[in-house]
Amino acid sequence: MHLSLYRRHRPGVFSEVVAQDAAVSLLRREIAGGKNSHAYLFSGPRGCGKTTLARIVAKALNCPNRSEEGEPCAKCSQCISIASGDNLDVIEIDGASNRGIDEIRELKEHISLSPFSGMYKVYIIDEVHMLTDPAFNALLKTLEEPPRTVVFILATTEPHKVPATIRSRCQHIPFHRIPVPAIVECMGKVSALEGAVIEQEALWEMARESDGSLRDALSLLEQAVTSGLPTVSLKDIRGILGGGGRSDLERLVPAMRNGSAEVFSGFSELLQRGLTAERFLEGLFLLFRDILVAVLWGEEGIRSLPLSEEERAFIREESRHWREPELWKVLNFCSATLPRARYGLKAEIVLGMVLGLFVLSPAKTEERVPAKVAPDLNEEVIFAKGRAQKTEQKPEQKPE
Ligand SMILES: [Zn+2]
Structure with a gap:
């Protein structure tokens, strides 16, 4: 059997x-x-x-x-x-x-x-x-x-x-939800016992996807192991998960930051691969929450995130480009839209709303214009500006 x-x-x-x-x-x-x-x-x-x-x-x-x-x-x-x-x-x-x-x-x-x-x-x-x-x-x-x-x-x-x-x-x-690093460690041991070679980043992706359930994590691992590949990579795992995992969203963050066309094409592709609005919003929320933690508390905050080293490096890098009010805006949008997504709001509509958030955001256009005029605008100025804006618009910026 x-x-x-x-x-x-x-x-x-x-x-x-x-x-x-x-x-x-x-x-x-x-x-x-x-x-x-x-x-x-x-x-x-x-x-x-x-x-x-x-x-x-x-x-x-x-x-x-x-x-x-x-x-x-x-x-x-x-x-x-x-x-x-x-x-x-x-x-x-x-x-x-x-x-x-x-x-x-x-x-x-x-x-x-x-x-x-x-x-x-x-x-x-x-x-x-x-x-x-x-x-x-x-x-x-x-x-x-x-x-x-x-x-x-x-x-x-x-x-x-x-x-x-x-x-x-x-x-x-x-009993407690099992922390992601503990799931990664356990999956690593099991895959070694099974003689399977799985990339670390792939383990992290599966562990996060399983939301504190070791049973779910191991059933994902089983799908990966039975795929018969000599080495299971992050890309293979993305295939199994059907798109919309953390790494898929991470790839699109620079485009979100610049408001470039890839935001639309990238998100559309994820939806075509079967990503639901709910999963998309949850993923986006967690990703931007992590960037916010990095902006607010720097290295100390980054170390407390349940992420692999590669993902921490990504968050560290992105935190240099985002301002606090923009991050709150994304978090507020996700938490306000998530209940509607659960009630059946279509993924295409959520995608449209997200585009408004990243492409038409006045905060972004404001930032892009001076960036062209004064390319040496240093981070301190941007962060200071971000904080000032936050205090001014406090009622709107509060997380829900
Ligand atoms: Zn006994």
């Missing part, structure tokens, strides 16, 4: 989990000290490792060779059968698939039976917020008086949709 990259390289023990240090150390400590809760609520964005960590908890609870630090051995029959999903004491329920009615009924019938082979029966209920009211009620009854040999791990992307009565009976453990 073909296993996806994500499954093949899924962390099997606590120490392999990426970027969830707080959750991992808390759970390890509790299990090692024999003080585990009988119900946990894992909440956090998709693909950040909730069900992976739930399985590791199940292993740690049932592994006979668990270390003093709470780490399961990953080698015994308990650990192996839990990893492969064949352990009868670890029951995974998908709250989203049929809203859990049959499973919760079954759970109620079997919950009082003792575990088959391990110390604990572990119920992992994924997407728990999707359960129906009757299923929640049944679950609540079992959570009120759980048998001592049962541990519940409820996982959700939307904890506020889980009834308060359920939440209050669980130990709530929040």
Whole structure:
């Protein structure tokens, strides 16, 4: 059977989990000290490792060779059968698939039976917020008086949709979006293990695209690896992503700055390749936010951006050419237009509006004229002018 990259390289023990240090150390400590809760609520964005960590908890609870630090051995029959999903004491329920009615009924019938082979029966209920009211009620009854040999791990992307009565009976453990550099590092390791050669910039592009989800990142990586190319470049990744990634937009920034014809042809090409208005605006927003951070805080700001070295160099260079009010204008435009794009505003119309922003902007024409008259106008003057304008027009310049 073909296993996806994500499954093949899924962390099997606590120490392999990426970027969830707080959750991992808390759970390890509790299990090692024999003080585990009988119900946990894992909440956090998709693909950040909730069900992976739930399985590791199940292993740690049932592994006979668990270390003093709470780490399961990953080698015994308990650990192996839990990893492969064949352990009868670890029951995974998908709250989203049929809203859990049959499973919760079954759970109620079997919950009082003792575990088959391990110390604990572990119920992992994924997407728990999707359960129906009757299923929640049944679950609540079992959570009120759980048998001592049962541990519940409820996982959700939307904890506020889980009834308060359920939440209050669980130990709530929040998970975080995985930072881009951590995703890049993990993808680098996985591609090395797979014997694939992937350019660093390509890894960054995929990591950013996956928006904090390691699962999404690895599924992109899988597409890149299975393309069969000896080396996967940034260009190949652009092909997979269908255009509109960070690097595509970066290429057009100098044209945006000069208001040249390439703004139109470049954006049109991206739209033809299937870029949606929403993705375009999000990408534009993040790019200009980064330039603004560089303008406002210089090198210190640049170092705090989750970017590759090459991208940092790009932002550093661009920040020398942009003035603060212009950057605010782009950010305000993106944040004001994004909700309309989500409601179906067509990409072509957004493109037209963007052209107005970069080509017809009075700030730009003003800047271009004196630049011709006085080519030695230094940066300090431009920046000082930018700041002065910002103070004058404060009500308009505020970000939304
Ligand atoms: Zn074990």
